[in-house]
Every structure is written in C-alpha cells, then in structure tokens.
Amino acid sequence: MHRISLEQWRMFVAVVDNGGFAQAGDALYKTQSTISHSIKKLESTVGKQLFEVVGRKAVLTGYGESLLTAARTLVSHADALEHDAISQQSEIRTTFTLAVDILFPNERLWYALAQLATEFPELNIQLYETVLSRCGELLDDGTVDVGIASAIPKGYVTQLATTVDLCAVAHKNHPLASDKKHALSELEQYRQLVIRDAGLRGNVNSGWLGSNSRLTVSNFEQALQGIQHKAGFAWLPLWFIQQQNKADIMQLKLDNGHMRTVAMQLAVRAELASSKVVKAFVKYLSAERTPESN
Incomplete structure (x- = not known):
C-alpha cells in the first residue's frame, strides 16, 4: 500500500506553484492548516x-527540488485520466473485437484496421474471419463489438458497409468456359464449389446455390484450388x-450478364454506439x- 497519497503530491505541487501554504490552500479550496499538515506528514514519510x-x-529544499518533476508528472497524468473518465460517454477501451465475413473486400478492411491502429496505438484488436451465420452468432454472444456480414440477426441497427459483386468462374478448360452464353439453369448440371457456413448453431445456404452436385470447402483459396484442378x-x-x-x-459468360450482388451490412452492439x-x-x-x- 502506498504511504503517500495522490492528494499529498497534489498539495506539494500546489505549494510550489503558488508560493506558499495559504496560497496553495486558496487554489485547492482547502485551509492553510490542512495544507501545512499534509506537507508535514509527507516530510515525515520521506524523512x-x-x-x-x-x-x-x-x-523548495534541494531534496524537494529533486522530487518536483516526478510529482508534476504523477499529478498531471492523474488529472488527465480523471478528465477522460468524466468526459467520455463510454469506458476507455483497450480492446476492439470484430467479426467480418470473408465476402468483404480485404483491402478495405485492412486499410481501416491499419488506420485504427495508428490512431489508437495501445488498442488491442481481435479479428474473427467468418462465413455466413457465424458473424451473427458472435454478435449475439457478445464476443465481438462490430459485425460485418450479408445477414445480421434481428435486433441490431445496421448500415450498408459495401456491396460485393460475385461472378461464376471456372477453369479455362471447363465445359462451361466457352464463348457461348449460358443460362443459369445450365450451371445446375455441373458440380459447384461452395463455401461452408461456419455457424455453430445452424447452417444456412447463401441463397445463390443452384447445383445439386456440390464440393464444399472452407474458404475462397480452397475453392480457387478446386477450380484450378477442374x-x-x-x-x-x-x-x-x-x-x-x-x-x-x-x-463464365451468362445470359444478360448475370452477376450476383450481395449487400454487406455493418452492425454495432447498442451499448458501444x-x-x-x-x-x-x-x-x-x-x-x-x-x-x-493503397
């Protein structure tokens, strides 16, 4: 336990800055006897x-002079902390957690995270890469502060983060990779590589799965490898x-230039708005x- 209180150091600095015990008392709204008693107790403690x-x-004595700089720093930091604690609407955060669906463009995500890390150099950032329903689960569990996905659970106020265009792709030697334009129904005849829902409490289809024959993988990189191996x-x-x-x-060339566009929504836990x-x-x-x- 500290034998010298912050208030004693504050009075010590006030006496120096105001030139006397009475003047320090006026500055701190305390009596001269209170200041005098505190300084005597401080001197007794340090000997x-x-x-x-x-x-x-x-x-100041020579010894008192040697303590002044450190005492000023201590009091200044305490005052700054007190100001932040009172003025901020929310707590001083040391950790920021977010879940982001793999559909979200990674260049935009990492730009934002790099800027955030620069502005808050002492902030610990935890990023969860999610697929489909897993982002919503992490939000509902209170695991993350922010979630970005195409589907956000009910009860959250969301805003549009971006839209993502998806196109059908295949190896250049795949039967679909020809100059002919294909109807969406033709794609159903071929095996589709799909990304697995990472949700733990239930799996959902994304809504744009068409083929009955599927090869399910965990991420885009695996899907790309599957495509390269035809x-x-x-x-x-x-x-x-x-x-x-x-x-x-x-x-793939599709009728009417078919391309899927997915809206990515950003949700924030209400208490962190x-x-x-x-x-x-x-x-x-x-x-x-x-x-x-870039």
Missing part, C-alpha cells in the same frame, strides 16, 4: 525536509478474382481512398 519558509514564501465452378467475389490474376481462371474506437473504425471503413493510400 527529509521539502520546504524552507523564507519570509512569507515556501521555498473440380467444378464457383461463385467468387470479383475483388478476389482480380487479386489472384490467374490466367487459367475464366469468368458512442465508442470513439467504433466511430473511428466505421469512418475509416467508409473512407474514399486515393491510389496513394
């Missing part, structure tokens, strides 16, 4: 004299395909980036 009274002014076709995000830049992968960290993340996630920022 050395801190002030000499010259005329009507309290002057195991089937898949619906993959356009941003992911463009990143891979694989010469042996072709976008006013959090500075959450607001900053949403701002960076929505920021228009210049080529230099």
Whole structure:
C-alpha cells in the first residue's frame, strides 16, 4: 500500500506553484492548516525536509527540488485520466473485437484496421474471419463489438458497409468456359464449389446455390484450388478474382450478364454506439481512398 497519497503530491505541487501554504490552500479550496499538515506528514514519510519558509514564501529544499518533476508528472497524468473518465460517454477501451465475413473486400478492411491502429496505438484488436451465420452468432454472444456480414440477426441497427459483386468462374478448360452464353439453369448440371457456413448453431445456404452436385470447402483459396484442378465452378467475389490474376481462371459468360450482388451490412452492439474506437473504425471503413493510400 502506498504511504503517500495522490492528494499529498497534489498539495506539494500546489505549494510550489503558488508560493506558499495559504496560497496553495486558496487554489485547492482547502485551509492553510490542512495544507501545512499534509506537507508535514509527507516530510515525515520521506524523512527529509521539502520546504524552507523564507519570509512569507515556501521555498523548495534541494531534496524537494529533486522530487518536483516526478510529482508534476504523477499529478498531471492523474488529472488527465480523471478528465477522460468524466468526459467520455463510454469506458476507455483497450480492446476492439470484430467479426467480418470473408465476402468483404480485404483491402478495405485492412486499410481501416491499419488506420485504427495508428490512431489508437495501445488498442488491442481481435479479428474473427467468418462465413455466413457465424458473424451473427458472435454478435449475439457478445464476443465481438462490430459485425460485418450479408445477414445480421434481428435486433441490431445496421448500415450498408459495401456491396460485393460475385461472378461464376471456372477453369479455362471447363465445359462451361466457352464463348457461348449460358443460362443459369445450365450451371445446375455441373458440380459447384461452395463455401461452408461456419455457424455453430445452424447452417444456412447463401441463397445463390443452384447445383445439386456440390464440393464444399472452407474458404475462397480452397475453392480457387478446386477450380484450378477442374473440380467444378464457383461463385467468387470479383475483388478476389482480380487479386489472384490467374490466367487459367475464366469468368463464365451468362445470359444478360448475370452477376450476383450481395449487400454487406455493418452492425454495432447498442451499448458501444458512442465508442470513439467504433466511430473511428466505421469512418475509416467508409473512407474514399486515393491510389496513394493503397
């Protein structure tokens, strides 16, 4: 247990700054005797004299001078913490957790996370990569502060984070990879590589599965490997395909230029709506980036 209180250090600094016990009492709204008693107790604890009274002014001794800088720092940090604690609507956060569906463009996500880490250098960030219903489960469990997915459970106020275009792709030697345009019904005749729902309490189909013959994998990278080995076709995000830049992968030509567009929704736990960290993340996630920022 500390034998010297923060209030004693505060009085010590006040005597120095105001030139005497009476003046320090006025500044701190305390009586002169209270200040005097506190300083005497402080001197008794450290075992050395801190002030000499010259005329009507309290002057630091050499030992008192040696403690002044550290005492100022201590009092200043305590005052800053007190101000933050009182002025902030929410608690001072040290951890930020989020769940993001793999459909969300990773360049935008990592830009936002990098900016957030720069603004809050002491913040611990935990990222959960999810598929389909798993994001909602983590929100409902209270595991994450923010969730981004195509489907958010009821009870959350959401905002549109982005839209993601998905296109059907296959190996260039796959029967579907021809100059002919195909109807969606034709795709049902071929095996489709699909991403497994990562939910623990129930699995759902995404709504754009068409083939009866499926090969289920865990992520886009596995689906891409399956395509390269001619195991089937898949619906993959356009941003992911463009990143891979694989010469042996072709976008299928479909009637009317069929492409799936998925709306990605962002949800925040209600009690964190006013959090500075959450607001900053949403701002960076929505920021228009210049080529230099990539």
